[in-house]
Amino acid sequence: MVNQLEIRNLHARIVDGETILNGVNLVLPKGQVHAIMGPNGAGKSTLGKIIAGDPSYEITKGDILMDGESILEMEADERARKGLFLAFQYPVEVPGVSNANFLRLALQAKKGGEVNLTEFYSKLQKALETLEWDESILTRYLNDGFSGGEKKRNEIMHMMVLEPTYAIMDETDSGLDIDALKVVAKGVNAMRGPNFGALLITHYQRLLNYIVPDMVHVMIDGRIVTSGGPELAMKLEEQGYEWVKELAVSN
Amino acid sequence: MSDNILIEDIGNEYKYGFVDEVKPVWKAEKGLNRRVVEAISYHKDEPAWMLEFRLKALEIYQSKPVPTWGADLSGLNMDEIYFYAKPTEKRDARSWDEVPEEIRRTYEKLGIPEAERKVLAGVGAQYDSEMVYHQVKEELQRLGVIFVSIEEGLKHHEDLFREYFATVIPPEDNKYAALNSAVWSGGSFVYVPKGVKVELPLQAYFRVNTAELGQFERTIIVVDEGAEVHYIEGCTAPTYTTDSFHSGVIEIVVNQGAKSRYTTIQNWSHNMYNLVTQRALVKKDAYHMWLDGNLGSKVTMKYPSSYLVEEGARSDILSIAFANTGQHQDAGGKLIFAASHTGGSIVSKSISKGSGRSSYRGLIKVYEGAKHVKVNVECDALLINEESRTDTYPYMEIEDDTATVGHEATVSRLNDEQIFYLQSRGLPEDEAAALIVRGFIEPVAKELPLEYAVELNRLIELEMEGSVG
Numbered sequence: 074m075v076n077q078l079e080i081r082n083l084h085a086r087i088v089d090g091e092t093i094l095n096g097v098n099l100v101l102p103k104g105q106v107h108a109i110m111g112p113n114g115a116g117k118s119t120l121g122k123i124i125a126g127d128p129s130y131e132i133t134k135g136d137i138l139m140d141g142e143s144i145l146e147m148e149a150d151e152r153a154r155k156g157l158f159l160a161f162q163y164p165v166e167v168p169g170v171s172n173a174n175f176l177r178l179a180l181q182a183k184k185g186g187e188v189n190l191t192e193f194y195s196k197l198q199k200a201l202e203t204l205e206w207d208e209s210i211l212t213r214y215l216n217d218g219f220s221g222g223e224k225k226r227n228e229i230m231h232m233m234v235l236e237p238t239y240a241i242m243d244e245t246d247s248g249l250d251i252d253a254l255k256v257v258a259k260g261v262n263a264m265r266g267p268n269f270g271a272l273l274i275t276h277y278q279r280l281l282n283y284i285v286p287d288m289v290h291v292m293i294d295g296r297i298v299t300s301g302g303p304e305l306a307m308k309l310e311e312q313g314y315e316w317v318k319e320l321a322v323s324n
Numbered sequence: 325m326s327d328n329i330l331i332e333d334i335g336n337e338y339k340y341g342f343v344d345e346v347k348p349v350w351k352a353e354k355g356l357n358r359r360v361v362e363a364i365s366y367h368k369d370e371p372a373w374m375l376e377f378r379l380k381a382l383e384i385y386q387s388k389p390v391p392t393w394g395a396d397l398s399g400l401n402m403d404e405i406y407f408y409a410k411p412t413e414k415r416d417a418r419s420w421d422e423v424p425e426e427i428r429r430t431y432e433k434l435g436i437p438e439a440e441r442k443v444l445a446g447v448g449a450q451y452d453s454e455m456v457y458h459q460v461k462e463e464l465q466r467l468g469v470i471f472v473s474i475e476e477g478l479k480h481h482e483d484l485f486r487e488y489f490a491t492v493i494p495p496e497d498n499k500y501a502a503l504n505s506a507v508w509s510g511g512s513f514v515y516v517p518k519g520v521k522v523e524l525p526l527q528a529y530f531r532v533n534t535a536e537l538g539q540f541e542r543t544i545i546v547v548d549e550g551a552e553v554h555y556i557e558g559c560t561a562p563t564y565t566t567d568s569f570h571s572g573v574i575e576i577v578v579n580q581g582a583k584s585r586y587t588t589i590q591n592w593s594h595n596m597y598n599l600v601t602q603r604a605l606v607k608k609d610a611y612h613m614w615l616d617g618n619l620g621s622k623v624t625m626k627y628p629s630s631y632l633v634e635e636g637a638r639s640d641i642l643s644i645a646f647a648n649t650g651q652h653q654d655a656g657g658k659l660i661f662a663a664s665h666t667g668g669s670i671v672s673k674s675i676s677k678g679s680g681r682s683s684y685r686g687l688i689k690v691y692e693g694a695k696h697v698k699v700n701v702e703c704d705a706l707l708i709n710e711e712s713r714t715d716t717y718p719y720m721e722i723e724d725d726t727a728t729v730g731h732e733a734t735v736s737r738l739n740d741e742q743i744f745y746l747q748s749r750g751l752p753e754d755e756a757a758a759l760i761v762r763g764f765i766e767p768v769a770k771e772l773p774l775e776y777a778v779e780l781n782r783l784i785e786l787e788m789e790g791s792v793g
Binding site for chain 2: 126166
């Protein structure tokens with residue numbers, strides 16, 4: 074079995090609409106953390122949502138394989154139960170549903186049965202501790218009235234409790250102050266290990282100071298135009314995206 | 325409270341639709357006339373004044389037109405309805421062993437005796453037209469709490485009965501209150517003496533088994549000064565191809581400083597016309613809560629009302645309605661303020677699924693001279709599918725300008741982004757939709773005792789199966 078998340082020549086568009094992805098190729102081996110950077114409108118967030126199974130997009134060509142198995146025909150929930158996780162750029166508010174209850178339902182769905190309460194709470198406790206958070210967040214309604222920072226931190230808490238094999242973090246750093254950013258990075262770093270792979274989608278190099286990626290990919294106009302080590306992120310930070318755009322055109 | 329039945333029947337649309345092999349020991353002829361009313365009174369061995377009252381009410385019923393301002397009642401054919409069916413000779417059994425086996429088994433399937441042992445202070449069980457079981461915990465009996473069938477109330481507590489019967493809802497009130505007054509049968513008579521606080525709820529469970537039957541429960545609840553009680557009613561029926569009819573009248577008097585709560589989890593089969601009049605008279609510094617959950621029936625018209633008649637009286641009405649394809653839930657509530665420094669609220673949450681239709685219909689009335697009334701109305705509608713429908717009819721009659729009145733109404737659709745978000749965490753689409761609906765009704769559902777909140781959530785999950793995609 075191939076232990077990797079593979080995006081193979083992926084073309085996709087909004088259902089009956091604009092084309093966003095124009096042949097994305099990317100391999101994320103399990104155990105690694107990769108960053109996808111790129112200017113606004115490059116298709117980074119769309120790629121994240123498509124991997125997670127957002128039905129508002131349709132795939133016109135290519136494939137997505139998780140550990141060698143195509144997940145294209147799977148609904149979002151089935152992908153999640155197989156070990157995929159998307160930390161949303163804009164986590165959705167669900168009034169009336171408590172954060173902890175929801176998380177327990179999600180964990181039960183993933184495990185395919187009842188989850189022991191003690192075990193569940195110890196997972197929660199551990200996540201809260203890492204994220205330097207108190208229990209009051211558990212009884213609040215899911216993202217309802219959360220600040221931007223709380224929402225992002227909550228996504229990381231969900232990830233820590235659900236323990237996915239592959240996580241995609243869609244601009245988890247945007248809108249966070251430096252202290253919050255450090256805490257979120259702590260959460261992601263706590264997950265790192267041989268059984269966890271992550272794709273960090275970000276505009277800025279800043280996050281990568283705290284979560285050092287194994288690889289950086291640059292996306293422009295719905296394609297990965299260049300890839301490299303962490304130093305590529307530094308170069309983008311210093312020189313901007315112009316040179317990569319030229320690269321995209323010359324390709 | 326009844327996990328077992330709920331789980332084994334998941335996947336069936338309505339899981340209480342089973343029919344019992346029970347034949348009534350006596351059944352009136354079909355249709356409504358003077359003979360039928362006399363027969364009901366005869367079978368109950370009533371005092372003459374009651375028969376007189378019934379016959380007068382029959383005339384009132386016949387003189388009033390079928391209301392056309394609400395749900396469509398044109399399919400309700402009174403000539404095809406049995407107005408009385410006596411399930412057994414013994415009324416108000418004190419032990420489940422004395423209830424005929426077939427009937428007892430039904431209540432066991434519904435989880436009633438188990439709930440009685442675990443979480444209730446007393447249970448009344450009505451089967452077709454009569455209360456076959458009624459029991460209240462002994463310590464409450466010693467404190468003077470009365471919880472018996474309405475018939476026993478009339479027989480053994482006639483003075484108390486006459487003091488309150490038809491005083492809160494007279495037969496003239498509306499056509500179906502008149503009908504109930506003519507043919508009432510079953511229901512509870514509850515009296516909680518001064519200062520007695522009944523900690524656990526009393527529950528009445530209504531089951532209609534005979535096809536094309538009309539059930540006309542009549543309940544009187546008197547909560548005396550400083551006393552407290554929570555009364556819960558639940559209802560189910562078999563699914564027949566012909567229609568059935570339920571038309572209850574509930575009269576509640578909450579005396580000075582008393583607190584009461586009336587909870588309904590209405591889950592009739594989808595062939596039931598459910599037209600109910602419920603009203604509470606709330607006195608000085610007293611409090612009454614209506615928690616009205618309408619999930620079942622074909623047509624429901626039901627607007628629990630509180631009349632705040634003395635200073636400091638307060639009342640809240642919490643309403644949940646779920647209308648699936650083929651259902652019209654016309655529900656809401658009325659708050660009538662007739663005294664100063666009174667207050668209350670109506671919170672209504674309705675869900676329409678498929679081609680189901682839910683309507684909020686409410687009245688806030690503040691009489692001139694009722695000073696410093698505070699009232700708030702919030703009605704939220706959630707539409708699941710394109711063809712789902714909701715309407716709002718909020719009536720306000722504010723005659724005193726010292727009143728503070730708030731009103732908020734929202735209509736929303738099941739949101740694709742919410743569904744995808746929940747799905748992306750591993751919940752299947754149907755479960756995600758059901759969870760959103762549960763969240764939507766949470767502000768009301770959290771007021772329910774735990775067992776009932778759990779049951780409500782399960783019912784909603786069943787109703788939400790196959791709802792999207």
